[in-house]
Amino acid sequence: xxxxxxxxxxxxxxxxxxxxxxxxxxxxxxxxxxxxxxxxxxxxxxxxxxxxxxxxxxxxxxxxxxxxxxxxxxxxxxxxxxxxxxxxxxxxxxxxxxxxxxxxxxxxxxxxxxxxxxxxxxxxxxxxxxxxxxxxxxxxxxxxxxxxxxxxxxxxxxxxxxxxxxxxxxxxxxxxxxxxxxxxxxxxxxxxxxxxxxxxxxxxxxxxxxxxxxxxxxxxxxxxxxxxxxxxxxxxxxxxxxxxxxxxxxxxxxxxxxxxxxxxxxxxxxxxxxxxxxxxxxxxxxxxxxxxxxxxxxxxxxxxxxxxxxxxxxxxxxxxxxxxxxxxxxxxxxxxxxxxxxxxxxxxxxxxxxxxxxxxxxxxxxxxxxxxxxxxxxxxxxxxxxxxxxxxxxxxxxxxxxxxxxxxxxxxxxxxxxxxxxxxxxxxxxxxxxxxxx
Amino acid sequence: xxxxxxxxxxxxxxxxxxxxxxxxxxxxxxxxxxxxxxxxxxxxxxxxxxxxxxxxxxxxxxxxxxxxxxxxxxxxxxxxxxxxxxxxxxxxxxxxxxxxxxxxxxxxxxxxxxxxxxxxxxxxxxxxxxxxxxxxxxxxxxxxxxxxxxxxxxxxxxxxxxxxxxxxxxxxxxxxxxxxxxxxxxxxxxxxxxxxxxxxxxxxxxxxxxxxxxxxxxxxxxxxxxxxxxxxxxxxxxxxxxxxxxxxxxxxxxxxxxxxxxxxxxxxxxxxxxxxxxxxxxxxxxxxxxxxxxxxxxx
Numbered sequence: 001x002x003x004x005x006x007x008x009x010x011x012x013x014x015x016x017x018x019x020x021x022x023x024x025x026x027x028x029x030x031x032x033x034x035x036x037x038x039x040x041x042x043x044x045x046x047x048x049x050x051x052x053x054x055x056x057x058x059x060x061x062x063x064x065x066x067x068x069x070x071x072x073x074x075x076x077x078x079x080x081x082x083x084x085x086x087x088x089x090x091x092x093x094x095x096x097x098x099x100x101x102x103x104x105x106x107x108x109x110x111x112x113x114x115x116x117x118x119x120x121x122x123x124x125x126x127x128x129x130x131x132x133x134x135x136x137x138x139x140x141x142x143x144x145x146x147x148x149x150x151x152x153x154x155x156x157x158x159x160x161x162x163x164x165x166x167x168x169x170x171x172x173x174x175x176x177x178x179x180x181x182x183x184x185x186x187x188x189x190x191x192x193x194x195x196x197x198x199x200x201x202x203x204x205x206x207x208x209x210x211x212x213x214x215x216x217x218x219x220x221x222x223x224x225x226x227x228x229x230x231x232x233x234x235x236x237x238x239x240x241x242x243x244x245x246x247x248x249x250x251x252x253x254x255x256x257x258x259x260x261x262x263x264x265x266x267x268x269x270x271x272x273x274x275x276x277x278x279x280x281x282x283x284x285x286x287x288x289x290x291x292x293x294x295x296x297x298x299x300x301x302x303x304x305x306x307x308x309x310x311x312x313x314x315x316x317x318x319x320x321x322x323x324x325x326x327x328x329x330x331x332x333x334x335x336x337x338x339x340x341x342x343x344x345x346x347x348x349x350x351x352x353x354x355x356x357x358x359x360x361x362x363x364x365x366x367x368x369x370x371x372x373x374x375x376x377x378x379x380x381x382x383x384x385x386x387x388x389x390x391x392x393x394x395x396x397x398x399x400x401x402x403x404x405x406x407x408x409x410x411x412x413x414x415x416x417x418x419x420x421x422x423x424x425x426x427x428x429x430x431x432x433x434x435x436x437x438x
Numbered sequence: 439x440x441x442x443x444x445x446x447x448x449x450x451x452x453x454x455x456x457x458x459x460x461x462x463x464x465x466x467x468x469x470x471x472x473x474x475x476x477x478x479x480x481x482x483x484x485x486x487x488x489x490x491x492x493x494x495x496x497x498x499x500x501x502x503x504x505x506x507x508x509x510x511x512x513x514x515x516x517x518x519x520x521x522x523x524x525x526x527x528x529x530x531x532x533x534x535x536x537x538x539x540x541x542x543x544x545x546x547x548x549x550x551x552x553x554x555x556x557x558x559x560x561x562x563x564x565x566x567x568x569x570x571x572x573x574x575x576x577x578x579x580x581x582x583x584x585x586x587x588x589x590x591x592x593x594x595x596x597x598x599x600x601x602x603x604x605x606x607x608x609x610x611x612x613x614x615x616x617x618x619x620x621x622x623x624x625x626x627x628x629x630x631x632x633x634x635x636x637x638x639x640x641x642x643x644x645x646x647x648x649x650x651x652x653x654x655x656x657x658x659x660x661x662x663x664x665x666x667x668x669x670x671x672x673x674x675x676x677x678x679x680x681x682x683x684x685x686x687x688x689x690x691x692x693x694x695x696x697x698x699x700x701x702x703x704x705x706x707x708x709x710x711x712x713x714x715x716x717x718x719x720x721x722x723x724x725x726x727x728x729x730x731x732x733x734x735x736x737x
Contacts, residue, residue: 043553043556043561043662044662044663045661045662045663047556047561047662048561048562048563048661050561051560051561051562181710207706208706209702209706209709210706210707210709211709211710212667212709212710214661214663214664214666214667215667216654216657216658216659216664216667216668217454217457217654217657217658219450219453219454219587219657220447220450220451220454220698220699220702220703221702223446223447223449223450223581223583224446224702224703226580226581226582227442227443227446227579227580227581239563239659239661240563240658240659240660240661240664241659243563243565243659244563244565244657244658244659247565247567247659248657248658251567251570251571251575251584252575252581252582252583252584253575253582271562271563275565275567314562
């Protein structure tokens, strides 16, 4: 009996030990929730993107949870305000990872934020989806393991707009730029002008204007452009700055005098209403438009758009669709990793391993995460403004959707160097054209 | 630069200077009398703009011409209500205390109002251009300008300048304000209610800031952070002129507005720097500002 008692005690000890060791493994296998930390602008001018992005994240998370979660695990969101500035952002990101123990992060909107957080995510071994930032250089300068960009970067975004311009207005001779005076304004013009020089070397740049970010007045810029009379005015401005520029230019007739190219103007089309005239070229930072010609009859797309409008009062703009792509990538990576793990809940490293070459669909064409540099290959939609019955704002017409592969910097090359190799016949690529409502 | 571009740049500079003057002179007036650098001035500008746009959008369906009185009403409401509350509830408790404390309090108000603005009006840009659309454009050397920009704004700025001059130098209340500015203790000794003078002065300054915002609202998109942009520029103008200098503020606003416009035509990459380069250059030579007196306080 004594021996039996000792044996039982030993067995109980072993089973307790196994229980202790096995407990966390079981919990890790199926956590109670999948925590996602999201950095977005909740204050400052860029909140025009950040707030819709947040609203989209909340909607999508609720929808995922309604359907049973990712791999059966509900998602929980934590948000950090990018508008709080660099140091606060870094501290909050650390807090998300180390204290709140999030399982993945979506960071960020601003390229400046991505430049800070991508190396940090690498140090912390945190799966991170760069959900909206556009600077090409981040992933061209170094190969990261833990960060992936779930959309395109500024190079294909600008290149698509340029090719559209050259295809539709091939005879222009002069161009001027009015961009916000910060990294995005300068870099986007560098990409556009470098490619323009290669594809149409005879074009003369008559003015390069970089008014202060957040400038409340563009009167002098408008006067100067009216005096210079450029054939084309190019801008990558956004938010209130773009609204002010377009309205001040419209009130004084500049929009009728020159062809305006609003390279990321899709996000302002609804807001500008009837102040936007016909004939402006509009880019969308991806194939994003709430009347996407290839998706407009898709039930899920239509339902999402209507639900978003019911929640926020407006149809989605591109950051909303970028947020949807980040969620689709996360879901795709987990599904792939679970499958590779024989149906068991994967470790973070297994999820990270599943991300390269992942193909997922948000609310546009499929996006692929290129394995060589973790860059997302995303199609680009560009169109021209047109009046349409039933809308209190312009719609997009003559839409071209550019295939990602044809306009994205090849893996392993730097964008600016690659752009210098382009030839004038680059513009001859075949691109499908879609009319509004057809 | 040919004569055509000279005229165009001058017109652009004039309209820009008009708005900057309205905001800067309120800041300068408050400092001249209360000796407080009011960081919340930018928020009063933003609130004036937002309320003016809200009222304009409300009255436009009734009659678009009602938008002009709406601009004025918005300025007065913000000046009297917000300005009055800030002065009575906060600033009146720290007169004579350390300058850093006063600065911190106005900075706190600025932050609170910035968040309040976001809560009330959201983050999407707001635009209410009806007052501007009502007036015809004018063509100068083939370049179209809005009448609002080259006529209404400069005229209001000139009226504000001469109105302030008249008020301070030709009315009893103005004389009382000047007396308190010169020597508060002596003025109090002869029965002047200095607290009341401070309140009225702050309300006038706040109303001018709100008027600047209200007048700007038809020309620009109202966005979070717009007050920050304006307060920084207003400080540059007021400091360059010499804090407390009304006419000096007008001349400096005009100089900075013109310089900015000419730079956009000639060397646009210096546009952002120009006001601050001028400020640094002036303050290095005259720390009291272009029109400031070394010791005497003037308004």
